[in-house]
Amino acid sequence: MRTFTDSLLSAVDGALRTIWAPSRSHRALPAAAETAKPLTPAEKREAGALMRVNHVGEVCAQALYTAQAAATRDPALRAHFEKAAREETDHLAWTQARLQELGARPSLLNPLWYAGAFGLGLVAGRLGDPVSLGFVAETERQVEAHLESHMNRLPPGDSASRAIVDQMKLDESRHAAEAWAAGATDLPTPVKALMRGAAKVMTTVAHRI
Numbered sequence: 001m002r003t004f005t006d007s008l009l010s011a012v013d014g015a016l017r018t019i020w021a022p023s024r025s026h027r028a029l030p031a032a033a034e035t036a037k038p039l040t041p042a043e044k045r046e047a048g049a050l051m052r053v054n055h056v057g058e059v060c061a062q063a064l065y066t067a068q069a070a071a072t073r074d075p076a077l078r079a080h081f082e083k084a085a086r087e088e089t090d091h092l093a094w095t096q097a098r099l100q101e102l103g104a105r106p107s108l109l110n111p112l113w114y115a116g117a118f119g120l121g122l123v124a125g126r127l128g129d130p131v132s133l134g135f136v137a138e139t140e141r142q143v144e145a146h147l148e149s150h151m152n153r154l155p156p157g158d159s160a161s162r163a164i165v166d167q168m169k170l171d172e173s174r175h176a177a178e179a180w181a182a183g184a185t186d187l188p189t190p191v192k193a194l195m196r197g198a199a200k201v202m203t204t205v206a207h208r209i
């Protein structure tokens with residue numbers, strides 16, 4: 001039986017590892033279909049800013065899934081969340097690696113993003129498993145749409161970032177489908193709008209800081 005202290009310790013451990021330790025992926029970095037074209041300094045800066053936003057998204061994904069795994073009493077659902085979190089670790093490692101290649105740094109506010117997302121995940125978890133899964137399904141759907149928008153914003157020659165974003169998009173879409181299959185409930189429209197608003201704040205700030 002997991003105690004509250006166990007959950008708290010694993011949360012702190014997860015936060016420290018997500019934010020400060022280099023992440024290791026289970027799957028290889030998605031390979032670009034075409035050879036990358038050299039980027040201009042401005043293109044490199046913009047790609048770095050966009051990949052920083054995506055890295056923050058993955059920091060939040062770690063926090064959300066960890067919190068939601070801690071909040072559920074259903075061992076099967078906990079395993080479901082933990083499996084998704086492992087796949088998100090690949091995303092975290094890939095975006096981290098690409099940030100480095102682009103000479104960009106991760107968001108300075110990562111501890112804050114992690115804490116905020118963890119709190120949100122706990123709230124969603126407390127509202128019961130169908131709502132918690134509904135929150136996953138909607139989050140993943142919004143992330144997928146966001147990544148699609150990045151395919152239009154990333155420099156055309158940045159095939160390395162594009163390959164990563166493309167694979168992430170496929171994975172997030174599957175995570176949403178898996179949440180529906182596990183019994184997600186559709187969230188009320190105002191809640192979805194609120195989530196979009198919060199994501200907008202995060203993506204705007206993380207683009208710069």
Ligand SMILES: [Fe+2]
Pocket residue numbers: 058061088091168172
């Ligand atoms: Fe992800």
Ligand SMILES: [Fe+2]
Pocket residue numbers: 061088140171172175
């Ligand atoms: Fe995902």
